[in-house]
Amino acid sequence: MHMADALISPVVGGAMWAVTAGVAAYSVKKIGNDLDEQKIPLMGVAGAFVFAAQMINFAIPATGSSGHIGGGLLLAILLGPYAGFLAMASILTIQALFFADGGLLALGCNIFNLGFYPCFVAYPLVYRLITRRGYSQRRIFTGAMLAALIGLQFGSLSVVLETFFSGKSELPFGTFVMLMQPIHLAIGVVEGLVTAAVVGFVWQARPEIIKRTTSGETLGSISIKKVLAALAIAAMMTGGIFSWFASAHPDGLEWSMYNASGKEELAAPGGIYHTLAALQERLAFFPDYSLKNQQETNTFAVGTNESWPTVNAGTSLAGLVGGVMTLMLAVITGCCIYMFKRRHKTSGV
Amino acid sequence: MSNMTTSLYNIRLLDELAEKKTIIHNIHPLIKVLTTVLYLIIIVSFNKYELSELLPLIFYPIIVIALADLPLMILLKRMLIAFPLLIGIGLFNPLFDRSTMVELPWMQLSGGWVSFLSILLKGVLTILAALVLIATTGITRIAAVLGMLRVPRIFILQLLLTYRYISVLVEEVGRTVRAYALRSRREKGISFSDWGPLIGHLLLRTIERAQRVYHSMCCRGFTGAYHTGSVSRVRTGDVFYFAGWGIYFMVVRFINIPATLGSLITGVVR
Numbered sequence: 079m080h081m082a083d084a085l086i087s088p089v090v091g092g093a094m095w096a097v098t099a100g101v102a103a104y105s106v107k108k109i110g111n112d113l114d115e116q117k118i119p120l121m122g123v124a125g126a127f128v129f130a131a132q133m134i135n136f137a138i139p140a141t142g143s144s145g146h147i148g149g150g151l152l153l154a155i156l157l158g159p160y161a162g163f164l165a166m167a168s169i170l171t172i173q174a175l176f177f178a179d180g181g182l183l184a185l186g187c188n189i190f191n192l193g194f195y196p197c198f199v200a201y202p203l204v205y206r207l208i209t210r211r212g213y214s215q216r217r218i219f220t221g222a223m224l225a226a227l228i229g230l231q232f233g234s235l236s237v238v239l240e241t242f243f244s245g246k247s248e249l250p251f252g253t254f255v256m257l258m259q260p261i262h263l264a265i266g267v268v269e270g271l272v273t274a275a276v277v278g279f280v281w282q283a284r285p286e287i288i289k290r291t292t293s294g295e296t297l298g299s300i301s302i303k304k305v306l307a308a309l310a311i312a313a314m315m316t317g318g319i320f321s322w323f324a325s326a327h328p329d330g331l332e333w334s335m336y337n338a339s340g341k342e343e344l345a346a347p348g349g350i351y352h353t354l355a356a357l358q359e360r361l362a363f364f365p366d367y368s369l370k371n372q373q374e375t376n377t378f379a380v381g382t383n384e385s386w387p388t389v390n391a392g393t394s395l396a397g398l399v400g401g402v403m404t405l406m407l408a409v410i411t412g413c414c415i416y417m418f419k420r421r422h423k424t425s426g427v
Numbered sequence: 428m429s430n431m432t433t434s435l436y437n438i439r440l441l442d443e444l445a446e447k448k449t450i451i452h453n454i455h456p457l458i459k460v461l462t463t464v465l466y467l468i469i470i471v472s473f474n475k476y477e478l479s480e481l482l483p484l485i486f487y488p489i490i491v492i493a494l495a496d497l498p499l500m501i502l503l504k505r506m507l508i509a510f511p512l513l514i515g516i517g518l519f520n521p522l523f524d525r526s527t528m529v530e531l532p533w534m535q536l537s538g539g540w541v542s543f544l545s546i547l548l549k550g551v552l553t554i555l556a557a558l559v560l561i562a563t564t565g566i567t568r569i570a571a572v573l574g575m576l577r578v579p580r581i582f583i584l585q586l587l588l589t590y591r592y593i594s595v596l597v598e599e600v601g602r603t604v605r606a607y608a609l610r611s612r613r614e615k616g617i618s619f620s621d622w623g624p625l626i627g628h629l630l631l632r633t634i635e636r637a638q639r640v641y642h643s644m645c646c647r648g649f650t651g652a653y654h655t656g657s658v659s660r661v662r663t664g665d666v667f668y669f670a671g672w673g674i675y676f677m678v679v680r681f682i683n684i685p686a687t688l689g690s691l692i693t694g695v696v697r
Contacts, residue, residue: 084513084549088471106579118581119644122588123637129593130600131626133431135616144616156630168586172593175561175569176441177434178509178554183467246475246546247516248523248539272622279627287634395531400689401479408485415493 079148079237079262080173080188083181087244094240095186101194102167105160117161124156125165129172136272145268150196151226152273155205155288159197166193187240191233200229213281213288219274226270227263234262431601435594437505441558444497445565451495455665456568457575462672463560469676470552475520475542476528479685481549487672488555495563502562506554510547517546566590592640596633603629 083091109117128149135144149169154162167189173179180188208221238254241247247254281288445452451459466487473481492499524539561569570583607617607625617625641649678684 080512082509082513082550083467083471083553084546085516086471088468091471102582103579106581110579110581118584119588119640120634120637121585123592123596123633123640125585125589126592126596127600127630127633129589130431130596131629133434133597134600134604134626136622137616137618139619164582164585165589168582168589171586172566172590175557175566176438178505178558181467181553182463182557183471183553241516246542248520248542249516250523253519271619272626275623276626276630279623280630283627284631284634287631396689396693397479397529397686398531398689399692400685400687401482403688403692404479404482404685405485408483408489411486412489412493415490419493419496 079191079233080170080180081184081191081237081240083183085241085244085246086181086184086187087246088183090240090244091183091186093186094190095183098167098186098189098194101163101190101198105163109158109160109164117157121157121161121165122168124153125169128153128165129169136268138268145265147269147272148192148196148230148265150192151200151205151222151229151269152276154197154201155222155273155277159201162201163193163197166197187236191236191240195232195236196225196229199232200225204228213285215278215281218278218281222274222277223267223270226273227266230262230266230269231259234258431597431604435597435601438594440501441562442565444495444562445568447496447563449495449563451491451563454563454668455659455661456564456572458661458665458669459560459564460569460572462669463556465673465676466556467553469680470549470556472680473545473549475545476538478541478545478548479689480679480683481545481552483679483684484552484676486675488552488559491559491563492555495559497559497562502555502558505558506551509550509554513546513550517543520546595636599632600629 128147131152132146132149135146137144150162150166153165156162157165170180170188170192171185174182174185174188204225205221208224209217211217235255235258238251238258241249242251242254249257277288466484470481470484491497492502520543521537521539524542525537527535528538528541529536564572566587570587573583573586574580603625604617607621611618
C-alpha cells in the first residue's frame with residue numbers, strides 16, 4: 079500500500095504532506111503536554127518492534143498462503159493515537175529512506191493512509207467505542223477486527239483517490255476501487271486477527287498495559303469532533319481542490335463566462351500574455367491534466383475527444399536518437415569520474 | 428527470515444556508506460536534502476507522456492554515485508524492490524491508452540506504453556535520489572537537518588530511537604522466528620494458534636526493554652534530547668553545489684535536451 083513518487087503529482091504529494099504535517103504537529107502538541115519522559119523510549123522501541131513484526135509471515139488458516147501486519151492499529155492501542163501516529167510516521171520515513179519502500183514526496187500520502195486512518199479513525203471511532211464498557215476477549219476481538227477492516231478500507235480508498243487525482247495511471251477510478259477494496263478487505267482480516275490475538279494475549283498477561291494506554295490517562299484522549307473536522311478538511315482537499323485541478327470540464331468561473339459571453343475565456347492580448355501563459359504551462363504542477371484538457375475546441379460539447387499530442391515520425395526518431403545519446407553521455411560521464419578518481423587514488427599512493 | 432537478514436544488511440551497509448569521506452559526503456546535509464527535494468519535485472512535475480525530456484535528469488544520480496564512491500549495483504538492486512508496484516499499476520496504461528503516440532520507421536508505440544515507461548523511469552530516478560541521499564548523509568545528519576528545519580524535538584527523537592532499535596529488534600524477532608521454525612511443522616509462517624502468544628511475548632519483552640533503555644538513558648544523563656552532534660555551517664561551495672544542480676534541473680525542465688540533440692544529429696545525417 080506504499081505509494082511511490084513516480085505515481086503521484088506534485089499537487090497531490092504537496093497537499094498530503096501539508097495535511098500530514100498538520101496532523102503530526104497536532105499530535106506533537108497533544109503528547110508534548112502530558113508525555114512523561116519514560117514514554118519516549120517506549121515510543122521508539124514500539125516503533126522498532128512493529129517494523130520488525132511487519133516482516134513476520136503469519137500462516138493464514140485454510141488458504142496455504144501467508145500475510146503480514148501493518149501495525150498502525152497495534153501502535154494506537156499500545157501508545158494511544160497521537161504517539162501511535164508519530165511512531166507510524168517514523169517507521170514509514172525509515173522505510174522510504176532506507177528501503178525504497180514508498181517515495182519521499184509520497185511520504186505524506188503514506189503516513190496519512192497508513193497512520194492517520196488506524197490512529198485517528200479506526201482506533202477512536204471503532205476500537206475505543208467497542209471496548210469503552212470494559213475489556214473482554216470478545217470485545218477486544220470485535221473491536222480490533224472491525225477497526226482494522228475499516229482503517230484499511232479507508233487507507234486503500236485514499237490510495238485510489240491520490241493515484242486518480244495524480245493522473246499518472248490510466249486505471250479508471252471504478253476499476254481501481256474494485257481491485258483495491260476487496261484485496262484490502264482480505265488484508266484487513268489478517269491485520270484484525272493478528273492485532274486481536276496480540277492485544278488479547280497482552281491483556282491476559284499484563285492487563286494494565288492495555289488499560290493504561292487505552293484509557294487515555296497518560297497519552298491523552300481524542301475528540302471525535304476533531305477527528306471529523308480533520309477528515310472533513312482532508313475530504314475537502316481531495317474532493318474539492320484536486321477535482322478542481324483534475325476536472326476535464328470547465329470550472330464554475332469558466333462555465334459562467336461561457337454562458338455570458340459564449341466563450342470559455344476572454345480573448346487575451348498577445349506579447350507578454352503568451353510568454354507568461356507558455357511559462358505557466360511549463361510550470362504547471364498538474365501537467366497530466368493540462369495535457370489532455372488543452373483543447374482548442376469547446377469543452378462543453380458532450381463527447382468531444384480529448385486532444386492528443388501530434389504524432390510525427392521525424393520528432394519520434396529525433397527523440398529516440400537524442401534519448402539514447404543522452405543516456406550514453408550520462409554513462410560516459412559516470413565512467414570518466416570513476417576512472418579519474420581511480421587514477422587520482424593510484425597516483426596519490 | 429531472509430527479508431530480516433536483508434533488512435539488517437541494508438541498514439548496516441547504508442550506515443557504513445554514509446561514513447565515507449568524499450566530496451559529496453562533505454557537502455552540508457541541508458544542501459543535500461534541499462537538492463534532493465528539488466530534484467524530486469522536478470521529476471514528478473513532468474507529465475506522463477514526457478519520456479525523453481526526463482532522461483537528462485539521470486546525470487544527477489550517476490554523477491553523485493560516481494563522486495561519492497557508492498556501489499551502483501547494490502543501489503540498483505535495492506531499487507528493483509519497488510518495481511513490482513510500479514509495474515503492477517503502470518501496466519494498466521498500455522491496456523487503457525492505445526492511441527499511437529510515437530511513430531518510428533520500424534514500430535509504433537501507444538501513449539499507454541510511453542506513460543508506462545515514463546512511470547518506470549520516474550521510479551528509477553526518484554528511488555535512486557532517496558537512496559543516494561541516505562547513503563551520503565546518514566540518519567543522524569538527516570535528523571540534524573530536521574532540527575534545523577524546526578521539526579519538533581519529540582519526532583526527531585522518535586525517529587532516531589526507532590532507527591537505533593530496528594537492528595536490535597529485527598535480530599530478536601529473527602531469532603524467535605528461526606527458533607519457532609525449527610520446532611514446528613513445515614508451515615508457511617507462524618500458525619494461527621501461536622499468533623497471540625508468540626508476538627505477545629515479543630511485545631512484552633519489548634516493553635520491558637524500553638524500561639531498561641530508559642533507565643540506562645537516565646544513567647547517562649538523558650534530558651529529553653538526542654544529541655545529533657554539531658553540523659558545520661553552510662559554505663560557499665555548498666551553495667554553488669545547490670545552485671549548479673538547481674540551474675541544471677531548471678534547464679532540463681524547460682528545454683527538451685534529447686529532442687534538440689536528436690534533431691541536430693538526424694538533421695546532420697540527412
